[in-house]
Amino acid sequence: MTDEELIEKAKAYRAHSYSPYSHFPVGAAVLAASGKVYGGCNIENSSYPLGNCAERTAIFKAVSEGERDFTAIAIVADTPGPCSPCGACRQVMAEFHIPKVIMANLKGEWCVVTMDQLLPYAFSDTDL
Numbered sequence: 001m002t003d004e005e006l007i008e009k010a011k012a013y014r015a016h017s018y019s020p021y022s023h024f025p026v027g028a029a030v031l032a033a034s035g036k037v038y039g040g041c042n043i044e045n046s047s048y049p050l051g052n053c054a055e056r057t058a059i060f061k062a063v064s065e066g067e068r069d070f071t072a073i074a075i076v077a078d079t080p081g082p083c084s085p086c087g088a089c090r091q092v093m094a095e096f097h098i099p100k101v102i103m104a105n106l107k108g109e110w111c112v113v114t115m116d117q118l119l120p121y122a123f124s125d126t127d128l
């Protein structure tokens with residue numbers, strides 16, 4: 001699976017976004033070491049804080065299917081530059097040591113960053 005293919009998967013999941021409040025659809029796709037891809041979208045709620053981001057939807061779907069090892073995650077939204085994940089999603093990505101984060105937008109711009117770049121000095125199980 002190439003980076004571009006994972007971005008395309010994320011785009012397809014973005015179409016399922018439930019975002020009537022922000023009108024900001026986001027899609028994500030996480031590639032597991034098993035080779036399977038799990039996608040997600042943001043899912044909002046009239047009680048705003050209950051909304052879930054696309055990245056966490058995808059990761060939680062994968063983990064609930066028994067996946068623990070991941071190769072990469074792609075995120076896509078209609079942003080001016082590549083879509084950057086929020087802090088909560090960065091912490092969840094760090095928990096599962098997702099090594100490669102592909103940030104993309106609908107204009108075809110994308111870039112790859114590491115977890116260390118996204119969340120330096122992350123809190124982790126080694127701090128407990």
Ligand SMILES: O=c1ccn([C@H]2C[C@H](O)[C@@H](CO)O2)c(=O)[nH]1
Pocket residue numbers: 019022024025026041042043044051052053054055075083084085086089
């Ligand atoms: O990386 C991001 C950034 C934002 N959102 C969602 C949360 C909310 O539903 C909407 C606006 O912030 O976009 C994501 O899913 N992922």
Ligand SMILES: [Zn+2]
Pocket residue numbers: 053054055056085086087088089090
């Ligand atoms: Zn998030």
